[in-house]
Amino acid sequence: xxxxxxxxxxxxxxxxxxxxxxxxxxxxxxxxxxxxxxxxxxxxxxxxxxxxxxxxxxxxxxxxxxxxxxxxxxxxxxxxxxxxxxxxxxxxxxxxxxxxxxxxxxxxxxxxxxxxxxxxxxxxxxxxxxxxxxxxxxxxxxxxxxxxxxxxxxxxxxxxxxxxxxxxxxxxxxxxxxxxxxxxxxxxxxxxxxxxxxxxxxxxxxxxxxxxxxxxxxxxxxxxxxxxxxxxxxxxxxxxxxxxxxxxxxxxxxxxxxxxxxxxxxxxxxxxxxxxxxxxxxxxxxxxxxxxxxxxxxxxxxxxx
Numbered sequence: 001x002x003x004x005x006x007x008x009x010x011x012x013x014x015x016x017x018x019x020x021x022x023x024x025x026x027x028x029x030x031x032x033x034x035x036x037x038x039x040x041x042x043x044x045x046x047x048x049x050x051x052x053x054x055x056x057x058x059x060x061x062x063x064x065x066x067x068x069x070x071x072x073x074x075x076x077x078x079x080x081x082x083x084x085x086x087x088x089x090x091x092x093x094x095x096x097x098x099x100x101x102x103x104x105x106x107x108x109x110x111x112x113x114x115x116x117x118x119x120x121x122x123x124x125x126x127x128x129x130x131x132x133x134x135x136x137x138x139x140x141x142x143x144x145x146x147x148x149x150x151x152x153x154x155x156x157x158x159x160x161x162x163x164x165x166x167x168x169x170x171x172x173x174x175x176x177x178x179x180x181x182x183x184x185x186x187x188x189x190x191x192x193x194x195x196x197x198x199x200x201x202x203x204x205x206x207x208x209x210x211x212x213x214x215x216x217x218x219x220x221x222x223x224x225x226x227x228x229x230x231x232x233x234x235x236x237x238x239x240x241x242x243x244x245x246x247x248x249x250x251x252x253x254x255x256x257x258x259x260x261x262x263x264x265x266x267x268x269x270x271x272x273x274x275x276x277x278x279x280x281x282x283x284x285x286x287x288x289x290x291x292x293x294x295x296x297x298x299x300x301x302x303x304x305x
Contacts (some may be wrong), residue, residue, distance in 0.1 A: 020075040035130045069078040084189045089182040106181050131183040133162035194283050198294040230300045249299045
């Protein structure tokens with residue numbers, strides 16, 4: 001997938017903001033109000049990244065997921081603005097092609113000349129109309145390739161743009177006959193409310209410094225030996241796992257676990273519950289981790305006065 005904005009902006013020396021240029025698996029992006037209901041005020045998690053190559057140019061597309069939704073995001077620095085252009089793409093289900101594109105099925109698009117008009121139906125269920133324009137113009141046809149996990153696959157690419165340059169249809173046709181169509185919307189970084197500074201992996205309390213990997217240190221809480229020793233002693237006295245003891249202290253339901261483990265895993269549901277209870281933004285992992293540590297130390301302190 002490639003957006004028109006990516007093709008016309010060629011300021012390679014201008015760096016993206018750290019929050020966009022360093023996106024990695026596990027990070028979460030929250031959007032502000034948008035015309036697209038499935039994106040507006042929604043939080044997506046980056047699940048993986050793919051690279052698209054057009055000639056000597058390579059662009060990174062990040063796959064964003066939330067329950068029931070998958071999008072692709074490309075962020076590009078704008079040449080005459082401090083803001084950054086973003087393209088959000090949503091794959092159109094093949095079962096909608098006939099009804100959505102009526103007489104101009106995508107299989108025919110690659111035989112069309114530039115300037116050809118492609119119309120769509122406004123009565124198709126299954127594809128929100130906020131993602132689809134009534135009319136597009138074919139403006140670009142090109143050879144490209146997709147690079148993922150060191151594997152490169154070539155395809156024919158074309159781009160159709162609406163009159164306002166806010167929506168596009170992007171088509172990828174592969175040598176095996178596979179045809180992928182995306183509906184793409186163009187905006188800028190102002191529609192993004194928040195990007196988490198570090199990846200969201202299960203929150204872990206780690207006791208062995210040798211087990212901490214540098215790249216995931218921000219998502220792991222290291223217990224000092226004194227606190228760990230007291231927590232483990234308390235867990236043994238109560239015939240509980242360390243996991244269940246911490247959950248008891250934090251007043252969240254315990255899970256069955258017969259082993260005393262040096263790790264505490266906080267799942268997504270528990271993280272949201274704690275955040276709401278203590279009026280902490282769900283996206284503020286640092287504050288949630290600090291609250292856990294404060295409560296643990298407070299609990300141990302009251303037990304050993």
